[in-house]
Amino acid sequence: MTDKPAFKQNIEARVAASMKRRNRRERQFIWLGRMAISVALFFLATLFVSVGANGIPGFFQYYVTLEVDLDRKRLDPAGDMSEQSFFDGQAKKIVQEAIYAELSASSRNDKKAARQLLSNGSDIRLVRFMSSSPEDFGTKKSLRFALDDDADSYFRGLIDPATPENLRRLNDRQITYLDQLNERGLIARRLSDYLFFGSASRNAEMAGIKGALIGSMLTLFVCFIIAFPLGVATAIYLEVFAPKNKFTEIVEVNINNLAAVPSVVFGILGLAIFINLFGLPRSIPLIGGIVLALMTLPTIIISSRAAIRAVPPSIRDGALGLGASEMQATFHHVLPLAMPGMLTGAIIGMAQALGETAPLLMIGMVAFIVDIPGSVFDPGTVLPVQIFMWADFPERMFLQKTSSAIIVLLGFLLLMNGAAIFIRKKLERRW
Amino acid sequence: MVSQAKQIPETDNSAVPAIVKCKNVDVFYGDKQAINNISLDIAPRTITAFIGPSGCGKSTFLRTLNRMNDTIETCRVSGSIIVDGLDIYGSDVDVVPLRAKVGMVFQKPNPFPKSIYDNVAYGAKIHGLASSKGELDDIVEQALRGSGLWEEVYDRLEQPGTGLSGGQQQRLCIARTIAVEPQIILMDEPCSALDPIATARIEALMMELAEQFTIIIVTHSMQQAARVSKKTAFFHMGDLIEYDRTELIFTNPRQEKTQDYITGRFG
16 A cells, blocks of 8 residues: 555545535536526516516407497497498497496586596497397497596406595596496406407507407418528528538538627518518518518527438448438438427427517507408508507506417417427427 | 459359459559459359458448448549449449449448338339339338348338337338349448347348359458358458358468468457
8 A cells, every 4th residue: 555656545535525525516607597496486476477467458448338228320320330330330339428427427527527428339349249230220228338548447456435536537527437237236347358359549448359360370470481491591501512611611601600790680681681672561560571581590490410421320321321312212211210309499489580570660560550460461460569669658558468479379379389399399300 | 363263263153254353453542542453253143252461452442332322422433343244433323223233231220210101112113113002012022021021020011110120120121122133242340339139130041142143242251251251351451362162262362361361360
């Protein structure tokens, strides 16, 4: 023992001593990781709680039940149930008369106070009801109408009756009326049909996300149709066929750079090329989709190339060894195996595109559009832009609807990711 | 090396013209030369073994015979390789028909992640060998019988080829190769990933197949070369050291390096 050099002695004791230090380092690292995850979870929980606290009440709104006199002559003067006939009719007046009667409002000021409690869209609601059930003409019927957003806010507790009258959005008369209606059991809190089936509106109680949701779907559809085949084809070419030279190297570097370009730049590009140069109309999902496709393309190319590279070369060699051409080996054997990975990349790209606002502002998808787009050529907007617009409106109810729209957006995202995982698992099961 | 080329007429295959004729073949990976000026001829319907230590170039040389080295960007081949009368590195040669004629079985069994049937039918399908479903079925059955796998899998042809055992997978790869009716089958260490029993089956199969096909096998196992091959080529550092009848190589090698290798003094 003694003739050994110093560094060869007491090995066990020295290893034991060093173990203590090593174990401590490991424990420290594990705790650091746990702390990082806790912080992340805390912020995520805060986000969900704040969005949920505002957004879930936003899914509901307050309705008042009124008995309306469905006189056909007044509602449908031409008697043909046409849009024009209903327009010429007195739907608005009939609804107003119903609330005057309910609240026994007789003076001018009383009537004004009473009718302001109702949503501006009440007449359209009545007309819609009549179109769907014309057999009720001539009867008296109890129908539900949405309250105006100020009245709605009162029931949400957002308007305090103790505030001086001139500082609140409802006067004393109106608050008395609302209390009366509530006492009679005519006020009901229901799932908001306007939120899900309405489109953009300046009236908070009537504003809905249907237009934006359909706009988002159309835009993403265009984006996917363009970006996925183009991205996959590019990836296959670069990975399988392209010679390795300076030119392909430059292309490669630039694709990677493109992935890091701020999205608003793509919006400017879309504006300059598609709208100014080609003269395509503004605000349409087609251009939105193209712009988002340009933005998504690098993500799809990069992940598709990684997916192709991850396929064991022995599979490709096997096919080539049998006399398959490069293209056959790629399409018959490599691509099916790379597809799950490619789809994952595409979904990540699409999820990014779904949440994108800035480039769409550039091409005018921020316009106030009431009509729900029926095709990719109709002007429309998308969910994140809708959220952006609503967040800018002062009404309290828009604040809640903004959060509701965020919940829908997140739900949409979750659905997409779920679908992607499902498709991937399904494809992977093919051994 | 010239002396080796001269040996071929001395063998008992002298009457049969060679199916593969290589002359002054050099292979480079970038600047590095992997094969130095090799010339050798291979007789049809025999098993020829390439042996040598790791990195000696035997696999590289094997892969030049069906141009599988084309998949390596930096690989460059010079010299002439004539397969069945065709200079395969000629400027107008398409590798697709060449590889249909010169099939390949790889070191690790690599069945496609498809059914057993589709694995065997694939080559016939892409080359348009079958005009009907019935014909394709026949091709698949014959190929599976040819590789001795039919009895084991005839009732589960729709199951994935990747679900078979290693030895079965390798025989499936052989079936897949012979379904295209090649003239030559290149085998790159086909048994190195298999257990001794599966290896014995493959060896027996190779000897059967040699009645119909020309088989060229790269192997690390000298016993395997001795058991199955008629002729053996010994490679060392990119050179062809000796090429002769297998029994001569293993009993009475002319070169000292061959002697050292087969007696286990290096390698």
